[in-house]
Amino acid sequence: MFKVEKYTGSREDGYSLVKKQLIALIEDEKNQIANLSNASALLNQFLDRINWVGFYLMEEEDLVLGPFQGLPACVRIPIGKGVCGNAALKKETILVPDVHQFPGHIACDAATQSEIVIPMIKNGQLIGVLDIDSPEKDRFDQLDQKYLEEFVSILVEHL
Structure with a gap:
């Protein structure tokens, strides 16, 4: 049985705990x-x-909505x-402090102000992306990026 532990202490400690919980859930x-x-x-x-967290999965030439938490979202996003779509195309994390300054931003939720997208790559192939939105500008930083990339790496190993 999975037991949820409280996230206390430093952000690093919280991310360490959430990675352990992920392993317990999916192993x-x-x-x-x-x-x-x-x-x-x-x-x-x-x-x-945050106001949205979820996955878009590769299907033919598009990213298609997968499991998520939040309001209904865009169903299909073309690569690029x-x-x-840009994180998928470049196969690298994109951290956006202000989505209104990102050319071509797709607004699924008008409340979103900042976003981080981490590509999911297995055996050199893009299988999808993790997308996280926030109603605050500058919500995500390099620490979030580091640990969310580690989280995605653990997840991809088990997919």
Whole structure:
């Protein structure tokens, strides 16, 4: 049985705990949708000051909405479009302090002010992205990027 622990202490300690919780949730489960669903729920519980967290998965030439927590979202995003599509195209994390300054930003939720998107790469192939939005400008920083990339790495190993 999975037990939720409280996130206290430093941000680094919190991220360390959430990575351990992710492993506990997914290590014995092979179903991709179940693992992505629990991963998005875990991040939604852990991260404060966010309004959306979830996954877009590669399907043919587009990113297609996968498991998420938040308001209904854009269903299909072409590669190279918006923050998610650009992170997918470049296969690198994109951290956007102010989405209104990002050319071609796709506004699924008008409340979103900042965003971070981490590509999910397995065996050199892009399989999707983790997308996290916040209603605050400058919500995400390099520490978030480092630990969220580690979180995605752990998750991808189990997909």
